Amino acid sequence: MSSPGQASSRAKISSARSHGEAFPAYTEFHPRWYRPRVSTYWWLGKWAYVKFILRELSSVAVAWTVAIMLLQIRALTGGPEAYLRLEHRLSSPWMIALNLVAFAFLLLHSITWFNLAPKAMVVRIGGKRLPAVLISGPQYLAWIAISAIVFAIIISRG
Amino acid sequence: MVNRETEPIFWTLFSAGGVIAALFLPVQLFIFALAIPLGWMHLPSYDSLYALAHSPITRIYLFVLCSLPLFHFAHRFRYTLYDGLQIKHLNEVVFAGCYGIAILGTLAAGYLLWRL
8 A cells, every 4th residue: 555645756756767867777686596497297207206206196096995985885874775886886897997006006105105114213222223124024014914804804704 | 274383283194094094995995996896706795794884893993994094195195286286376275175185084984984
């Protein structure tokens, strides 16, 4: 908001500038940082970057899996017909193809997650850093055990 | 929304959800979206799966399995958009969208499991 007084003084200055009188041509000091524009596809340049973006995109597969689980729970509340209808929909070739991709991304998430844990947490025992295998190893074992238990529970259901 | 004080909360949710997703989700998706539709495993009868899902322990298990991974997704996907697409100016919209999905999914899971 500028008051009428300010506006008139600004008008005076600009008229003085345009006449090239009392005011020399100042350039304001305005530092500009060197910021090169990065392309949206910057990560396509190197395999390591592509892997990073793929790993980050695995979160979409995680959300997708939760969505399928929610549909299954809804089908269970809906009764036997809804249950079979969902099963039918999940059997369509498109759905299976999509779920294959989602499953690959889930595996990518699991593997990168377990391998990242030793880097994220540094465990020291007796002043020495615990080797990475001793941190990610048990997680792989837990993964296998949990998967086996879930398999057993579902298979035991007739 | 996200600042020095709140970031640890979001990061903890991301981290906890990441562990749950890594350990439990692959087998879940494999059985129900691949093995059964492809005929490698037979489809459990409605009654038996309902009985399994109906027990309180399974319901708590399913609630955690639905909720935490969504918060993992919200955090990670937000930064994927941030880094990959460089849409800093849409930060608030992206934040609301990602965590909105997580909160809605959690509410949906709670409601469905309550009614089960």
